[in-house]
Amino acid sequence: MKFRLMLAFASTLFCVAAQAGEVTVAVAANFTAPMQKIAKAFEQDTGHKAQLAFGATGKFYAQIKNAAPFAVLLAADDETPVRLEKEGFAVAGTRFTYATGRLALWSKQPHLVDEKAEVLRSHSFEKLGIHKIAMADPKLAPYGAAAMEVIHKMGVQTHVIPKLVQGESIGQTYQFVSTENAQLGFVALSQISVDGRITQGSAWVVPQSMHTPLKQDAVLLNAGKDNAAAHALLKYLKGDTAKAIITRYGYAL
Amino acid sequence: MNLSAEDFQAIALTLQLASVTTVLLLLLATPVAWWLAHTHSAWRAPVASLVALPLVLPPTVLGFYLLVALGPNGPIGQFTQWAGWGTLAFSFWGLVLGSVVYSLPFAVQPLVNAFEAMGPRPMEVAATLRASKWDAFFTVAVPLAKPGFVMAAMLSFAHTVGEFGVVLMIGGNIPDKTRVVSTQIYGHVEAMEYSQAHGLAGVMLVFSFVVLLGLSWFNRRPHRHATRHPKASA
Numbered sequence: 380m381k382f383r384l385m386l387a388f389a390s391t392l393f394c395v396a397a398q399a400g401e402v403t404v405a406v407a408a409n410f411t412a413p414m415q416k417i418a419k420a421f422e423q424d425t426g427h428k429a430q431l432a433f434g435a436t437g438k439f440y441a442q443i444k445n446a447a448p449f450a451v452l453l454a455a456d457d458e459t460p461v462r463l464e465k466e467g468f469a470v471a472g473t474r475f476t477y478a479t480g481r482l483a484l485w486s487k488q489p490h491l492v493d494e495k496a497e498v499l500r501s502h503s504f505e506k507l508g509i510h511k512i513a514m515a516d517p518k519l520a521p522y523g524a525a526a527m528e529v530i531h532k533m534g535v536q537t538h539v540i541p542k543l544v545q546g547e548s549i550g551q552t553y554q555f556v557s558t559e560n561a562q563l564g565f566v567a568l569s570q571i572s573v574d575g576r577i578t579q580g581s582a583w584v585v586p587q588s589m590h591t592p593l594k595q596d597a598v599l600l601n602a603g604k605d606n607a608a609a610h611a612l613l614k615y616l617k618g619d620t621a622k623a624i625i626t627r628y629g630y631a632l
Numbered sequence: 633m634n635l636s637a638e639d640f641q642a643i644a645l646t647l648q649l650a651s652v653t654t655v656l657l658l659l660l661a662t663p664v665a666w667w668l669a670h671t672h673s674a675w676r677a678p679v680a681s682l683v684a685l686p687l688v689l690p691p692t693v694l695g696f697y698l699l700v701a702l703g704p705n706g707p708i709g710q711f712t713q714w715a716g717w718g719t720l721a722f723s724f725w726g727l728v729l730g731s732v733v734y735s736l737p738f739a740v741q742p743l744v745n746a747f748e749a750m751g752p753r754p755m756e757v758a759a760t761l762r763a764s765k766w767d768a769f770f771t772v773a774v775p776l777a778k779p780g781f782v783m784a785a786m787l788s789f790a791h792t793v794g795e796f797g798v799v800l801m802i803g804g805n806i807p808d809k810t811r812v813v814s815t816q817i818y819g820h821v822e823a824m825e826y827s828q829a830h831g832l833a834g835v836m837l838v839f840s841f842v843v844l845l846g847l848s849w850f851n852r853r854p855h856r857h858a859t860r861h862p863k864a865s866a
Binding site for chain 1: 696699700702703704705706709718719721722800801802804805806815818819822823824
């Protein structure tokens with residue numbers, strides 16, 4: 380008992396000395412890997428600890444409106460933070476884009492996808508062994524909406540749309556293509572590249588000019604208003620260490 | 633209630649999926665349940681556990697394994713390609729396969745209970761009257777186990793209608809082909825189309841309630857034993 384008390388006392392002392400706080404962050408699932416790296420660096424550099432919860436942005440929105448204890452939201456889009464701010468659940472003026480997603484047309488097979496995405500213009504998918512083309516549900520996921528824009532911009536909708544299968548998220552879309560149940564699919568560049576290199580198969584990195592930018596915005600939530608660690612994290616996300624990690628994972632800034 | 637044409641498509645497809653699945657399940661579960669009810673083999677426990685697995689596995693795990701197995705490099709995918717059917721993911725028959733796995737314990741367990749409750753006597757008596765094994769099965773065992781069959785059919789049907797995780801994982805959300813009621817509701821909710829979600833969810837709620845009400849009414853009638861819920865005994 381005595382030992383425990385001393386331990387508690389010592390740890391309180393230590394916390395005060397380092398002025399370390401804790402911040403609970405809701406992180407869009409597609410940003411899982413870079414955020415884990417960033418949280419580690421953040422803890423080392425500032426002494427603050429970031430507790431990360433990963434999930435779908437739409438679900439976080441519903442949870443935040445029902446008093447979830449998140450101090451910061453790293454959304455998968457730029458609409459949810461705006462909406463939260465308008466509805467009074469986020470601190471006005473704290474929104475910013477922490478990363479911009481990149482879209483890629485990807486296949487597990489090498490050489491199937493060329494650099495100009497001619498494969499999408501092909502009128503004989505079956506001959507190429509392409510039975511299904513995957514994308515995220517455009518209604519539910521920004522990556523899906525962007526993919527639909529690209530398909531229309533290329534004018535290939537009449538023969539691509541009958542081949543489409545839709546994942547409920549970009550994560551599920553990736554599973555469809557990586558298990559080769561779909562031979563081709565629109566995924567996030569961050570899912571298939573490391574340090575700017577495609578790790579397997581073949582891909583076309585969609586030029587950003589072909590779709591609405593996939594801006595992912597961060598915002599300080601009401602629960603984090605007076606939390607020093609939350610303010611520090613938002614600042615840290617704009618710094619060079621975080622930016623280097625973010626670009627390494629296939630996001631634009 | 634304002635159901636759209638797509639909602640009705642999803643309802644029709646769901647009923648079709650549940651019907652096909654229920655018929656296949658009764659055909660498959662009957663011999664499995666008969667064996668489980670009568671065997672003293674050392675394999676009984678492993679097989680019973682395997683059958684009960686879908687009760688405890690998260691549907692997303694089940695769905696993911698199915699996705700891998702159905703793919704061109706998976707064992708099922710290699711077989712279906714060899715047979716000339718292509719791969720089954722994103723097709724109606726893929727959903728049927730997934731549903732059969734998913735609802736298997738709900739068909740097997742009531743039948744095991746029914747066969748066990750019957751005891752060995754009726755079959756022994758039939759044998760002394762020189763009935764062949766098949767004859768005894770169809771004229772003695774099946775009528776005696778009828779409540780178990782009804783229970784297995786109702787539970788399989790209802791459970792398949794309510795299935796979500798597996799169809800989400802291997803369905804691909806194709807209207808009129810793989811988009812069922814549960815995934816349609818999920819889409820409405822995620823897209824914040826709450827009024828549309830309400831309409832369809834209301835249909836689902838009423839349906840589920842009626843099925844459960846029917847089951848409990850069926851269970852309460854006298855002389856209808858052997859109809860325990862699988863979760864209670866698995």
